[in-house]
Amino acid sequence: MQAQDVKYVGFWARFLAFVIDSILVTAVVVPLLAALYGAAYFQELLMPFDVAMRGEHSGTVAGSTGGPMSFLVQWVVPAAAVILFWIYRQATPGKMAVSAKIVDAQTLEPPSTGQLIGRYFAYYVSIFSFGLGFLWIAFDKRKQGWHDKLAGTVVIGTKKRS
Numbered sequence: 001m002q003a004q005d006v007k008y009v010g011f012w013a014r015f016l017a018f019v020i021d022s023i024l025v026t027a028v029v030v031p032l033l034a035a036l037y038g039a040a041y042f043q044e045l046l047m048p049f050d051v052a053m054r055g056e057h058s059g060t061v062a063g064s065t066g067g068p069m070s071f072l073v074q075w076v077v078p079a080a081a082v083i084l085f086w087i088y089r090q091a092t093p094g095k096m097a098v099s100a101k102i103v104d105a106q107t108l109e110p111p112s113t114g115q116l117i118g119r120y121f122a123y124y125v126s127i128f129s130f131g132l133g134f135l136w137i138a139f140d141k142r143k144q145g146w147h148d149k150l151a152g153t154v155v156i157g158t159k160k161r162s
Helices: 011-039 040-053 068-089 095-097 113-128 132-138 146-151
Strands: 100-104 153-156
Touching: 011 040, 011 068, 011 095, 011 100, 011 132, 011 146, 040 132, 040 146, 095 113, 095 153, 113 132, 113 153, 132 146
Parallel strands: none
Antiparallel strands: 100 153
């Protein structure tokens, strides 16, 4: 692929990909948590919001909503799935749905596994900056978020230009 043939994927297409991926992850994680912990898990998670809405203060902290299985299902499994999709397909299902893939910013070839793992953890830089790292995609000439810049990647369209 020549550099002049590259079409960088912009903010709204990437946002749509994020929404699709979020729905898919939720469709897997919620039933797993329900199977492991039952409906009480979700009631306990929502308890602080319920208490706040009623203006009460119980002083208690939810006890059974944590634990290693909860952490595994909510954090480790989704992270592993995303990174594996990136390694083997250069895209998550959401990115595939919008005809996008992740490539090395310099060579436009598939990124290294190290780049992709770094890109995943660099998401937290984009998130913890009040989302500015993701918003940056809308203004950058190569449509790179901060996580892309840190990992040396870009997201490009996979459809042929006519």
